[in-house]
Amino acid sequence: MSDWELVVGLEVHVELATATKLFSASPNRFGDDPNTNIDPVTLGLPGALPVLNGHAVELAMRIGLALNCTVQPCTFHRKNYFYPDMPKAYQVSQYDNPLNVDGWLELPGGKRIGIERAHMEEDAGKSTHVGGSGGRVHGAQYSLIDLNRAGVPLVEIVSRPDIRSAEEARQYVTELRAILVAVGASDAKMEEGSMRVDANVSVHHPGTPFGTRCEIKNVNSVRSLGRAIEYEMRRQIDLVESGGTVRQETRHWDENDGRTHTLRTKEDADDYRYFLEPDLVPLAPSADWVEKVRAALPVLPAERRRRLATLTGQPADGEAVSSVVERGQDAYVEAVAHVGGDAARALVYVKEAFADEGDEPRVPAADIAALTQMEVEGAVTATQAKAILADLLAAGGGDPAAIAAAKGFEAIDTSALEAVVDAAIADQADAWAKFCAGDGKAMGAIVGAVMKATQGKADGKIVTAILNARRSS
């Protein structure tokens, strides 16, 4: 029985890059001494009142608009539950009227994952457990609470259950992160907790209703996300195929044993008793404000991939375009093209050699442009160009023609090359016979002989063309 379909929805919490907290003016900073960024609101002191951070609203709108959401008038609600890192015993969040609704995120391959909502809420503090095993709560003797993080602004981004594979989930998170960083809303680092991902996973047979879903928590990297989803999918399939039923519950991913474990069942779930937060007033960003935010958005990764693909003639969902955009080097490729370079060749060079160059490579665009021209015109072979490129990178620039001359790279005259090829054919008679009989791999020995005879200066593409022509004649 293998016509199972995986269904995944992702809930991503993102810490906003504001100077202060969502409802009070304490610093929003990671890594400070415990309980040094506190005030009456953060502590939930009697009499404290929240006041909304306008910049947090701006960043939340940037996220919504970058995800193609509609920004709408909204309100805040209290979500009531007891936990030591919740100083008020309620979290101020958004319930039935969130700020951003009905958007989508486009994966590199072009598939759109629906975004149901992206709403604002405040973060909780941090608890550390002392005396148990591995810092887990199980078996701990006591717990210590640090409220520095309490009140930090979050946006919770809820996708629709449109994801159908672990790979799509990984792409979604990677792309989302790129968008968040691009708009300046968050540094979105999973390892620091400024981006947290929970996965809702279920399985079903296509054409039947969705299965019962489980929420998976404690996924701390993109790679873990993929592993956790794959494990959970298998767990649910095995369970159902052996006659069991999936129980709706929250499960904890354990990176060490590679499994998910029950954390909370639905019966344990709290009744949050949502009601409108009476200490805040509604938020209705003006059309002017929304437009201003929209107009100030940078070009987003999906659009940058499209532009680079159009410029270079390479597929937008291909490895080269994706990785160059992800590194922020697409502007560089455009700059090379702008000064007369060949965009397609430039893309290849940047993809292969610029992994450590960051988003502002040192090599002047003109130098790369010149090199692409040399290769395109046949003045150097692809292999020779690669060598020149390495020198350019090592030196932070240079004159490709001069480097080529210094290395003794010249183009070999085509008729002279034909003579060398014919000599190699004669020399490698067995290989030639196999090649003529249809064994394409046999060409390798002949090409090798040509390279040796020309000290590597022959252009492999031209050699191959000559061989193919000889074979068919």
Added chain:
Amino acid sequence: MTDRITEQQAAKVAHLARLDITPDELERWTPQLEGVLEHFADIDALDLSGVEPMTQPYPLVNVLRDDVVRPGLDRAEVLAAAPAAEDGRFRVPPILGGDM
């Protein structure tokens, strides 16, 4: 008599509110809660369709503050008022019921 809230419901609600109440209190208070809720019968008789709920006494909108740091509270003063503290943090008994 108690058709709006039973002792069982009152006990459940006390747990939601993290209030330990004794069986005697449960027995005495459930009828009192019932009495207050019973008073609500006058509202139950009303036709409220088409009436918008009122959540805000004064119609304000878009109250925002600048994203500027302002001095907060002194940790020593705050922790001195805490029932238990250690290492600059509030200390509590173990949290059962899992990580959130």
Added chain:
Amino acid sequence: MSPTSVSSVAAAVRSGATTATALLDEHLARIAGRESEIHAFNLVTTETARAQAAAVDAAVARGDDPGPLAGVTVALKDNMCTRGIPTTCSSRILDGWTPPYDATVVERLRAAGAVMVGKTNLDEFAMGSSTENSAFGVTRNPHDTARVAGGSSGGSAASVAAGFSQVALGSDTGGSIRQPAALCGVVGVKPTYGYVSRFGLVAYASSLDQIGPFATSVEDAARVLDVIGGHDPNDSTSIPQQYPSLVESLGRDVAGLRIGRITDLPGGAEPDVLERLEAAFDALRAAGATIVDVEVPALTYGLSAYYVIAPAEASSNLARFDGVRYGLRVDASDTNSMYGATRAAGFGDEVKRRIMLGTYALSAGYYDAYYGKALKVRRLIHDDFERAYQRADVLLTPTSPCVAFPVGAKGDNPLAMYLVDVYTIGTNLAGHPGMSVPYGTGADGLPVGVQVLAGTLQEPTMFRVGAALERSMS
């Protein structure tokens, strides 16, 4: 002979005719005389008061302006945060807790030169109408110490009535300033919701609470409200306005004003109270006002709506008292058990009942049936009042259905106590201002108050009528 009004006190202090310290000594002497039988205070703040009085006197000596309330003694309800001074809300769960910050109203009073004599007793967390729900004992009515002072701001009302402080601040969620004012024979004002900052007021019901003044005269109340009122950026629900002084409207006569009589007012008022209300109508008519009949049909549902909305918000506001960061903690083997034991030991019965009621009204499956409906009834009450204010400038009602009742008279019957709020509760639900003005005596010579109600931000008109009533009594 000491000055008796806020303005004359402040003037005398500024001119050097008397000192803040001398005035303070007078009040402390009166406290020493009768506090043991009245119990208005949870804490008499002698040290702080002396320091504040000395600071005022020093400012005067330097030639600096000591402020519009220079030397005026004030008592603060013990649910307002005072930095470095215990704030208990008359609850064991905050017994001994000292806030690290001041409420906005406390800062404004201090800046105005007021001298704080103490933190007054209240029904625990402001839940009650008699101050009998305090964890620290009942406050007794200065006119008859066998009777209650009213609640929940009983201590503040008694402090002013007994002369322990010139003025006092209370909080009003369902009548908790106006009702004790009526029972103690003083002026009590609840302003428009949003007029005074709630920052630093320990929340009971966030959408209903307002801070307001107690005083022996309408003018004194106006002067205090002038100081504490106005926009506060620390309170998102604070109306973004500064207000002109209310004192200016006091002298204007009421000729031509329309005074509304609510013809469908819920019943239950005692004959002596109704008699004083009629006298008030007569006085205003004699002064040239017109009496008009109005209806506020939804007002009869006010108690039901209030006793769902207020406990619901309170159940959430009081959840922060969990023994983790401040206040009482009863140790246990895990945090959930600690919460349960701490809150059981720390809260009194009435607080627990209201938390349970509120939790129930918000819980899954019951929200629409109770809280949702109550919010709609709130809309009806508000709209009915608004319609009435198109036909009348102010409304006149009894404040309390009865004069001060004996301590213990309402027994352990919450519903009987709740009915005492019947005339005050609608104003909180609507967000409108209201004031109680002492208007003679009723049964057993006990004070009766008359309530003046007005529309949103109509404090000037409300004070104008209150002053006229006051003039008619002298």
